[in-house]
Amino acid sequence: MVVTTGATEAIAAAILAFVGPGDEVVTFEPYYDSYAAMIGLANAKHNVVQLELPDFQPDLAKLRAAVTDNTRMIILNNPHNPTGSVFGDDVLNEIIALAHKHDCIILSDEVYEHLTFGLSHVPVSTLPDGFERTITISSAGKSFSFTGWKVGWATGPEKLITGVRTVKQFLTYSSGPAFQPAVAQALSLPDNFFQQFAASLSHTCGLLADSLEESGIPVFRPRGTYFLVADVSQLGYQDATDLARLLPERLGVAAIPMSVFVHPENRQAYSSLLRFAFCKKESVIIEAAHRLRGLSELAR
Ligand SMILES: Cc1ncc(COP(=O)(O)O)c(C=O)c1O
Structure with missing residues (x-):
């Protein structure tokens, strides 16, 4: 090692x-x-x-x-x-x-x-x-x-x-x-430490995913990690980068377009996807979930 x-x-x-x-x-x-x-x-x-x-x-x-x-x-x-x-x-x-x-x-x-x-x-x-x-x-x-x-x-x-x-x-x-x-x-912490940590992340993931889905945005529910991916094309954004630029200013929430994680020539395949992180305190995620209900106002 x-x-x-x-x-x-x-x-x-x-x-x-x-x-x-x-x-x-x-x-x-x-x-x-x-x-x-x-x-x-x-x-x-x-x-x-x-x-x-x-x-x-x-x-x-x-x-x-x-x-x-x-x-x-x-x-x-x-x-x-x-x-x-x-x-x-x-x-x-x-x-x-x-x-x-x-x-x-x-x-x-x-x-x-x-x-x-x-x-x-x-x-x-x-x-x-x-x-x-x-x-x-x-x-x-x-x-x-x-x-x-x-x-x-x-x-x-x-x-x-x-x-x-x-x-x-x-x-x-x-x-x-x-x-x-x-x-x-x-x-060397016992297994239940790791199980509880994963359970708390799964909980914050659920809060965020539910609020996005309630705003009409399809979510690809993750099986692990800190991240979930949402498809914002139904809000009228074929290029999620446009929405990612607006989100911090308009809703006080930040997300990363999936297209930054791909070769430039392959961006089209993932262009309407946004990655949200849920590795935050529950209170922060609850606030974010609340703010994201305002997403419909950014539809175009
Ligand atoms: C897949 C993956 N590998 C490696 C890293 C880097 O980890 P570290 O902070 O331990 O350098 C990250 C951090 O986001 C990651 O997501």
Whole structure:
């Protein structure tokens, strides 16, 4: 294991350790933005497999077509930011099979591992043949809401973790040493701590989703993470960016258009989707839910 400056540094170190100029990396799309930045920094090619509505799952045939002998790494983010989806064992097993067939590494970003709603998280490294090619990334920021502490970690086979550690050594050398004992203690909290945390997030998610739906906006209810996705086309916005620009000023609520998490040439496919975060105190979400009832006034 190597402790890093948040999951962000673990992602950076893993990509810089194993991906070089001309290599190809496959991610699902939409994707967490730091993957694109780091793949770019490594001078590699970023190929995507789109997650498809209504449940943001990949088409396995398209996944098989995207991974080739040129693929050096498959980046998996499960549970998935920004869509809130959780991938089934069929997807995870396909990724493992492809990694073996094409001799590539799986980088599994599982920072939302404890934040699933009504289903258990399955680390890809625990499935048959999954461990030997997988670097798994976790974060105290997500598991304990200590985002500002920036303590993350990567686990996996020694050979892969040595590569991550070697790069990390020249990025930051050490990470949050004063915080590490507290995180270690937090990790030994009983299961019911994590269950209650997920239950409280599921509750705030429900409050936000209900209010959006009551305003006539379809919501893709997430299976995990901090985020839910809403389709604002019925308010007359084909490009959710226009509404995202209005929301802070008009309703005092902020949301992020899904199109920022995709390749520029693929924006059209997700253009009417907005991502809302519900990782806030219940009182804040209740206020936001109340304000969002004013969304109909922004219809056009
Ligand atoms: C999918 C995903 N990976 C990694 C990170 C970064 O985590 P950290 O704050 O531990 O650097 C985030 C933060 O939003 C995230 O959503």
